[in-house]
Amino acid sequence: VGPPVTNVMFLKTHKTAGSSVLNVLFRFAETHNLSVALPVGSGFHLGYPWLFLARYVEGLGRPGLQQQFNIMCNHLRFNLPEVQKVMPNDTFYFTIIRNPVFQLESSFTYYAAYVPAFRHVKSLDAFLASPWTYYNRSAGLNNAYARNNMWFDLGFDNDAPPDDEAYVRARLADVEQRFQLVLIAEHFDESMVLLRHLLRWQLDDVVAFRLNSRSTRSVTGLTPEGRARAKRWCALDWRLYQHFNRTFWARAHAELGPRRLRSEVARLRVRRGELTVRCLQDGAAKNKSQITDPRLRPFQSGQADILGYNLRPGLDNQTQQMCLRLVMPELQYVARLYALQFPDKSPKRIPFLE
Numbered sequence: 001v002g003p004p005v006t007n008v009m010f011l012k013t014h015k016t017a018g019s020s021v022l023n024v025l026f027r028f029a030e031t032h033n034l035s036v037a038l039p040v041g042s043g044f045h046l047g048y049p050w051l052f053l054a055r056y057v058e059g060l061g062r063p064g065l066q067q068q069f070n071i072m073c074n075h076l077r078f079n080l081p082e083v084q085k086v087m088p089n090d091t092f093y094f095t096i097i098r099n100p101v102f103q104l105e106s107s108f109t110y111y112a113a114y115v116p117a118f119r120h121v122k123s124l125d126a127f128l129a130s131p132w133t134y135y136n137r138s139a140g141l142n143n144a145y146a147r148n149n150m151w152f153d154l155g156f157d158n159d160a161p162p163d164d165e166a167y168v169r170a171r172l173a174d175v176e177q178r179f180q181l182v183l184i185a186e187h188f189d190e191s192m193v194l195l196r197h198l199l200r201w202q203l204d205d206v207v208a209f210r211l212n213s214r215s216t217r218s219v220t221g222l223t224p225e226g227r228a229r230a231k232r233w234c235a236l237d238w239r240l241y242q243h244f245n246r247t248f249w250a251r252a253h254a255e256l257g258p259r260r261l262r263s264e265v266a267r268l269r270v271r272r273g274e275l276t277v278r279c280l281q282d283g284a285a286k287n288k289s290q291i292t293d294p295r296l297r298p299f300q301s302g303q304a305d306i307l308g309y310n311l312r313p314g315l316d317n318q319t320q321q322m323c324l325r326l327v328m329p330e331l332q333y334v335a336r337l338y339a340l341q342f343p344d345k346s347p348k349r350i351p352f353l354e
């Protein structure tokens, strides 16, 4: 026991349920009046895919403004010495990973037009059948979305040879040493329970709706052969996932025990169910054409059909504010916190809302 942890750094890896975690952290920051390390100027991420530098954070280094922040969670490529310039020494570090097969499939659909390696191939199965036809190491950092993307986000070389056992082990040890917790997207609710326990937060603080998810229509299944190839192509991410999937359960059982873990997960789901009924029109996610309030429209990319939510009409003001925070997409929430934190700067513009 002790006071809630308020200095938190979340490494938001790509296509791993990070937007749902970011929502949890932004809500906590907003409702507890904490400062957030936000992207400088008009940006929405912290310099990705470049290695993170402290100067990518708004307000840093200007006399009279604060030099350190409570919460940091926007996309960045991890670079510890620079992160440490922004975050206090007692910061709690955590991240999230996902089965690399599903992570890659999500990435392919979302970034198809943006990533050189994906641009000229019609399907992920075709890509995986001969990746070296499309993937060129020297094509620039944007190809990081196409191979071992989580390994890359952690700041490592995503083209390193996966059979170099000493190298792989050393990097896994680096992650263990720096991150107090590595969450697993496939076990999102267990992850939130464990996170809440370690941060000493309230149940409501970690209840989240699924954000940035695709309609089933835009999810393409891989063939069994494609799945096996994806594991080999992203062998570094596969090692990462296997390792931390194992330690996650060991940790959850050591911290909480299986019974308490189960009952806390059940409580979380009940609470999310209550908030679903209270906040959401039809209690369900909506596709982009159905979302009426532009403030609630999520950014769309590639072939992905990204779902969002409508709020129930007629909510009282306080409930509406609470529900709004739960469903606010990432870009809108970044812009909102930026306006709150830097009222004298020109507000961030969201092009697709103009």
Ligand SMILES: Nc1ncnc2c1ncn2[C@@H]1O[C@H](COP(=O)(O)OS(=O)(=O)O)[C@@H](OP(=O)(O)O)[C@H]1O
Pocket (backbone or CB within 6 Å): 013, 014, 015, 016, 017, 018, 019, 020, 102, 106, 185, 186, 188, 209, 210, 211, 212, 213, 214, 219
């Ligand atoms: N709560 C929860 N549990 C499990 N999975 C979840 C959850 N929330 C989001 N998601 C899935 O995560 C994918 C989006 O990841 P990110 O938000 O990290 O994407 S992004 O990098 O910020 O664009 C996206 O995956 P795909 O639908 O396969 O694309 C989401 O469906």
